[in-house]
Amino acid sequence: MQSALNAIAPGAPARDDSGTLAVSIRRSEWVVLAFLFYAQALAHLPPVSTAVQYRISVWNPATAVAYAVLLYVDSVNPTLSAGIVRDWLPLALIVLAYREMGWLATGHACDAGVTATCPTCDLRRSNC
Numbered sequence: 001m002q003s004a005l006n007a008i009a010p011g012a013p014a015r016d017d018s019g020t021l022a023v024s025i026r027r028s029e030w031v032v033l034a035f036l037f038y039a040q041a042l043a044h045l046p047p048v049s050t051a052v053q054y055r056i057s058v059w060n061p062a063t064a065v066a067y068a069v070l071l072y073v074d075s076v077n078p079t080l081s082a083g084i085v086r087d088w089l090p091l092a093l094i095v096l097a098y099r100e101m102g103w104l105a106t107g108h109a110c111d112a113g114v115t116a117t118c119p120t121c122d123l124r125r126s127n128c
Contacts, residue, residue, distance in 0.1 A: 023075040028090040029067065035093075036060040039100050052103045059096065 025033075042048070043056035070089070074082040 023071050025071065026086070029071070029086070032067065032090050032093050033064060035097055036064050039097070039104070042104055048104060052106075055103060056100055059100070063093065063096065 037060075039056055040060045043053045067089070070082065070085060074086060
């Protein structure tokens with residue numbers, strides 16, 4: 001991170017050879033963006049409830065827009081605080097990813113036979 005901050009003069013926007021604004025996206029940020037689109041697609045497959053679809057349809061685009069704003073701000077005026085936020089935000093978004101996968105998993109119906117057999121198998125394996 002420090003080498004990236006040293007390469008750009010403070011307060012000077014990062015521009016490429018053609019004069020357009022250059023934004024470098026890190027691998028961890030690509031993973032976050034890929035997950036946001038993946039979860040968005042999963043939310044619209046059955047048997048996901050409408051409430052879960054709505055939640056994911058609100059949170060994921062809002063998170064992607066907030067990420068885009070952060071990337072833009074960091075490319076226009078790279079600061080240490082923006083770099084630190086970019087370093088730690090993917091880790092914080094793991095909580096959102098975990099929560100969303102829980103929302104998506106609750107919509108599935110269980111097979112009654114499997115549900116009845118599992119506690120019996122668990123008791124036999126634990127020698128109770």
